[in-house]
Amino acid sequence: MSVRSLASRALLVIAVLGVIRLEILAARQVPLQYPVLVLRYMVAPAIIGGLAAVALFVKPSVRDAIARCFGAGAVALLVVEALLLREHGSYTPATHHPRPPGVATWDDRSPLMVDLDLRAQGVTAYPFMERQRLELAYRTASTPGGLYPLAGVANVLTVYCNEEGTFADFVSDRHGFNNPPNVWDHPVDVALIGDSFAMGACVDTSETPAAQIRRARPAISLGMNGNGPLSELGILREYAAPLAPRHVVWLYFPGNDFLDFDSERTGGFLNQYRSPAFRQSLIGRQTEIDDMLRRFLDNEVKTDSARLRNAWRINVQQFLTLRRVRERLFPLLLADEARVALPCAADRLEQFTDLIDQARSEVERWGGQFYFLYLPMWLTPVQACQPPHDTLIGSLEKRGIAVIDVQARFDSEADQRRLRPPEPGKVPGRHLTAAGYALVARAILDRLNGP
Numbered sequence: 001m002s003v004r005s006l007a008s009r010a011l012l013v014i015a016v017l018g019v020i021r022l023e024i025l026a027a028r029q030v031p032l033q034y035p036v037l038v039l040r041y042m043v044a045p046a047i048i049g050g051l052a053a054v055a056l057f058v059k060p061s062v063r064d065a066i067a068r069c070f071g072a073g074a075v076a077l078l079v080v081e082a083l084l085l086r087e088h089g090s091y092t093p094a095t096h097h098p099r100p101p102g103v104a105t106w107d108d109r110s111p112l113m114v115d116l117d118l119r120a121q122g123v124t125a126y127p128f129m130e131r132q133r134l135e136l137a138y139r140t141a142s143t144p145g146g147l148y149p150l151a152g153v154a155n156v157l158t159v160y161c162n163e164e165g166t167f168a169d170f171v172s173d174r175h176g177f178n179n180p181p182n183v184w185d186h187p188v189d190v191a192l193i194g195d196s197f198a199m200g201a202c203v204d205t206s207e208t209p210a211a212q213i214r215r216a217r218p219a220i221s222l223g224m225n226g227n228g229p230l231s232e233l234g235i236l237r238e239y240a241a242p243l244a245p246r247h248v249v250w251l252y253f254p255g256n257d258f259l260d261f262d263s264e265r266t267g268g269f270l271n272q273y274r275s276p277a278f279r280q281s282l283i284g285r286q287t288e289i290d291d292m293l294r295r296f297l298d299n300e301v302k303t304d305s306a307r308l309r310n311a312w313r314i315n316v317q318q319f320l321t322l323r324r325v326r327e328r329l330f331p332l333l334l335a336d337e338a339r340v341a342l343p344c345a346a347d348r349l350e351q352f353t354d355l356i357d358q359a360r361s362e363v364e365r366w367g368g369q370f371y372f373l374y375l376p377m378w379l380t381p382v383q384a385c386q387p388p389h390d391t392l393i394g395s396l397e398k399r400g401i402a403v404i405d406v407q408a409r410f411d412s413e414a415d416q417r418r419l420r421p422p423e424p425g426k427v428p429g430r431h432l433t434a435a436g437y438a439l440v441a442r443a444i445l446d447r448l449n450g451p
Contacts, residue, residue: 005060008067012052015070019049025333031266041330077325084324091318092311093304097162100421105165112304114167115159119301125157125169126297129176130225131195131260137296138269148269149289150235150282151224152176153297163202163421163431170205175239175286176293178208183220188243190219190444193232193359194251195260196431197375197440198223202421207434209251212441217448223251228260229355230270236359237273238282244366249404249444250359254377255430258386261352262345274355276362349387349395357399371402371447375440376410376419406443413439 026041055066085091095113099106109117111127118125127133129152138148152158154176160168173179178199192198192210198221200208210221220243222235232250240248264270272278282289307314327334345351360370374393387395393403413419419436432440 004064008060008064009056011067011070011074012055012063015052016049016056019045019052022330022333023049026330029332033266037332041332077322078319081319081322081325084328085319088324090311091315091323092307095308103165107162107166109167111159111161111167112301114169115301116305118157118159123157125159126153126294127301128152128158128160128225129293129297131227131231131264133226133296133300134224134231134293137293140296141292146269147285147288147292148280149176149293150231150238151222151289153290153293154286155181161202161431164433168200168202168204175283176289177224177239178205178221179210180205183218184243186218188220188245189217190247190249190448191240191243191245192219192221192223192249192251193236193240194223195227195232195253195257196223196225197253198227198251199225200437201225201431203432203434203437207437209437209441209444212438213444216445220245226260228257228264229352230261230264230273233355233359234270234273234280236362237279241362241366242283245368247369247371247448248359248363249371249373250356251373251375251440253375254386254389254392258348258352261355262348262385265351274358276358345385348385349392353395353399356396356401360399360401369402371404371444372396373404373440373444374407376407376436402447404443404447406440409439409443410436 022045023042026045030037030041032038051066052070055063058066093112094110096108097110099108107114115125115127129149134149138146141147152172154172154174156172158170158172158178160170160178162168170178171181173181174184190210190213192213198209200210200221200223205211208221210219213219222239224231224235227235236248356372363370374389377389389407393405396403410416410419418433419439420432
């Protein structure tokens with residue numbers, strides 16, 4: 001057998017094996033209710049893989065011609081990968097972030113580097129948890145019963161985020177949230193449910209929305225980065241219900257909450273919270289949660305550290321396996337991708353409204369009052385399925401759900417720059433400053449103190 005024939009066979013076999021791996025991943029991770037995704041992730045690759053497989057059994061001249069086409073395609077993809085690499089930089093974890101214009105003092109370390117620096121000093125620190133990391137921890141753990149954590153590691157220094165110059169680190173409370181340690185020991189008047197905004201992202205612990213409300217009323221933050229409505233419903237049931245707060249405020253961010261909703265409801269486990277009877281009794285399983293998440297995060301830090309030490313090898317490996325191209329073509333198959341826009345679902349608004357109504361009913365069952373807070377929006381939505389402001393609020397008010405709309409308060413501020421962090425390059429800050437969170441806290445207190 002000639003060298004050319006061997007090379008042709010080898011190339012075709014690699015193509016077939018690659019397609020088989022892609023199909024296995026797609027079968028596990030692609031929501032089958034979206035035909036466009038099935039076509040993109042399963043049908044199209046299967047056609048290409050089938051062609052490569054058939055080519056292994058045809059006459060040599062035809063096989064070599066087909067292999068040359070595959071080879072030309074591979075070269076073209078490598079060229080595209082090189083262009084994407086030039087645009088996005090190294091495959092290894094970022095170690096520094098550039099200082100935004102107009103900021104005098106800036107800690108340019110990445111959260112990973114801050115965590116590594118603290119560990120080098122003997123300080124036990126962990127990266128902050130977000131819903132996507134919690135999902136990965138659930139997938140990779142072998143916990144009996146399928147424990148799915150909804151909050152972070154308890155009682156540890158947590159490396160959070162930096163949008164204004166210094167890192168907003170915090171010591172997590174006994175259940176992994178961003179609160180003072182004794183907040184669970186006393187009756188709670190106001191509980192905030194939501195994502196990073198409810199958590200008080202990237203400001204000092206004294207300036208989060210819950211902290212500012214606590215100056216007037218006992219309040220707790222049950223927010224977690226990256227949360228969507230189903231994980232928020234789970235947190236309401238697992239952590240808020242045992243406290244039975246008088247008021248529950250559900251913070252809604254229009255930039256990505258609908259995207260998170262589709263990601264959660266197609267992911268499997270969280271859908272179980274649609275059943276009012278489902279719960280994991282997480283508030284009594286913190287030791288299990290801590291053990292699970294410590295293992296996961298320690299391994300994540302160890303892996304990222306190894307990637308930094310072996311940057312050249314990682315870069316070569318990722319380049320040859322077309323990492324950036326795969327990010328563009330098949331983002332759902334990359335486990336560490338934070339957010340992937342799914343096709344618009346016709347029932348999305350109705351199902352979202354039903355879920356909020358369910359949350360309201362559960363709060364009222366223990367005698368509490370439920371409020372839906374519409375956060376301000378100044379960014380372009382992550383995807384086009386986001387319902388218009390008036391449509392969503394109208395839909396909720398038809399159900400009798402109390403709405404706190406803070407968009408007008410933000411629009412009326414003359415100096416918008418003081419409400420949000422400086423822009424790092426061309427990307428606007430994603431959260432709020434202490435002044436921005438103060439507006440949110442004031443809107444909540446005004447509503448609770450009103451007639």
